[in-house]
Amino acid sequence: MAKAIDHMRRVLQNPLEAIKREAEKKMLGYFPMSFPEELAYACGIKPIRLLPYQRQPPVEADRSVQTFVCSVARAIWDEAVRGELSFLEGVVLPATCEAARYLHRAWSFNKPHRYVEALSIPYKSTGLAQKFVEKELMRVLRGLESIAGVEVGDQELSKAIELCNQNRRLLKKLYELRRSESPPISGADAYAAVCSGYVLDKAVHSELLKQAIEECFPRQASAKSGPRLMVVGGCLADDTLFKVAEDAGATVVVDDLNTGLRSFWWLVDESLPPLKALAKWTLEVLATPRAQVDKRFEHISKLIKEFRVDGVVFAINRYCIEEKFDLPWLSERIREDLGIPTTYVELEYLADVAPIRTRVEAFVESLVR
Numbered sequence: 628m629a630k631a632i633d634h635m636r637r638v639l640q641n642p643l644e645a646i647k648r649e650a651e652k653k654m655l656g657y658f659p660m661s662f663p664e665e666l667a668y669a670c671g672i673k674p675i676r677l678l679p680y681q682r683q684p685p686v687e688a689d690r691s692v693q694t695f696v697c698s699v700a701r702a703i704w705d706e707a708v709r710g711e712l713s714f715l716e717g718v719v720l721p722a723t724c725e726a727a728r729y730l731h732r733a734w735s736f737n738k739p740h741r742y743v744e745a746l747s748i749p750y751k752s753t754g755l756a757q758k759f760v761e762k763e764l765m766r767v768l769r770g771l772e773s774i775a776g777v778e779v780g781d782q783e784l785s786k787a788i789e790l791c792n793q794n795r796r797l798l799k800k801l802y803e804l805r806r807s808e809s810p811p812i813s814g815a816d817a818y819a820a821v822c823s824g825y826v827l828d829k830a831v832h833s834e835l836l837k838q839a840i841e842e843c844f845p846r847q848a849s850a851k852s853g854p855r856l857m858v859v860g861g862c863l864a865d866d867t868l869f870k871v872a873e874d875a876g877a878t879v880v881v882d883d884l885n886t887g888l889r890s891f892w893w894l895v896d897e898s899l900p901p902l903k904a905l906a907k908w909t910l911e912v913l914a915t916p917r918a919q920v921d922k923r924f925e926h927i928s929k930l931i932k933e934f935r936v937d938g939v940v941f942a943i944n945r946y947c948i949e950e951k952f953d954l955p956w957l958s959e960r961i962r963e964d965l966g967i968p969t970t971y972v973e974l975e976y977l978a979d980v981a982p983i984r985t986r987v988e989a990f991v992e993s994l995v996r
């Protein structure tokens with residue numbers, strides 16, 4: 628395995644250790660997505676995208692958050708109530724799905740952190756919506772400035788956009804290596820590269836990505852010739868599904884996940900005034916469930932063609948109603964309009980993986996025939 632990828636994998640084995648190595652920095656948590664990290668970087672605060680990093684089943688969480696909230700969100704909340712996230716100055720919870728809204732209520736009421744912000748993002752992407760989001764971002768920025776004790780202007784924001792865009796470009800480049808006939812990097816490794824960026828500093832992560840891309844080029848392309856899969860869904864807590872699919876003989880060549888490709892695929896427009904550009908980006912990213920289903924289909928179709936996908940696995944957490952609303956229509960369109968077979972697995976954080984393995988193996992087998 629390439630050294631840089633190996634390093635990113637090790638970061639994910641113990642993300643809290645990687646976070647604590649930078650304990651001197653002020654840190655902000657956010658979940659699930661659509662938060663422009665630039666706001667935090669501009670203030671000198673390190674943003675951490677929250678996922679369940681402790682790999683413990685949620686126990687305490689059920690006292691203060693509904694059990695019909697998806698297990699990834701409940702596991703994060705469990706870490707917060709157990710005091711495992713005390714290194715954070717606070718959290719921003721963009722209201723992109725029901726789970727994030729429930730989490731915001733629980734966080735505001737129980738107050739494991741003093742600074743708790745929601746970020747409202749309208750469903751429509753009109754001019755008015757853009758102005759509204761700009762105001763929302765300004766409000767959050769003011770809060771972060773007071774935590775950091777700084778005042779931020781366009782210059783700091785533009786610098787932060789440059790930093791984050793460079794990271795997005797590198798991730799895109801790494802993903803695009805998997806367009807080739809024999810991808811030099813597995814789906815599980817590419818996904819680990821994305822997720823390690825949720826806890827590492829952007830500059831450090833970008834250096835690792837550059838190294839990973841260089842290490843991929845002279846590598847012998849994988850000899851695997853199994854079916855090329857795409858994984859579609861909301862937030863995956865880890866790479867288990869990728870490993871299951873690749874153990875079954877397939878290669879995951881691309882995904883459409885909140886925790887995967889959607890987190891870096893779109894760049895912030897550096898030619899616009901920074902706050903306007905960040906508002907535009909916040910509205911453009913196809914986050915669950917803001918994205919209209921026809922736009923999602925357009926985006927997924929493009930990826931299917933570009934990455935020459937043979938089959939699509941919908942991997943959706945139990946109670947992720949937003950993804951489940953889109954599933955029947957999207958799945959039918961992919962099968963009927965594009966002629967690509969699909970399957971569906973329901974995920975639950977830390978649940979037994981055996982039934983999922985059986986289903987994915989059968990799907991991969993059906994693609995080989």
Ligand code: SF4
Pocket residue numbers: 659697698699700724725726727861862863885915916944946947948949950
């Ligand atoms: S998996 Fe679905 S419900 Fe859970 S946080 Fe992600 S988008 Fe929201």
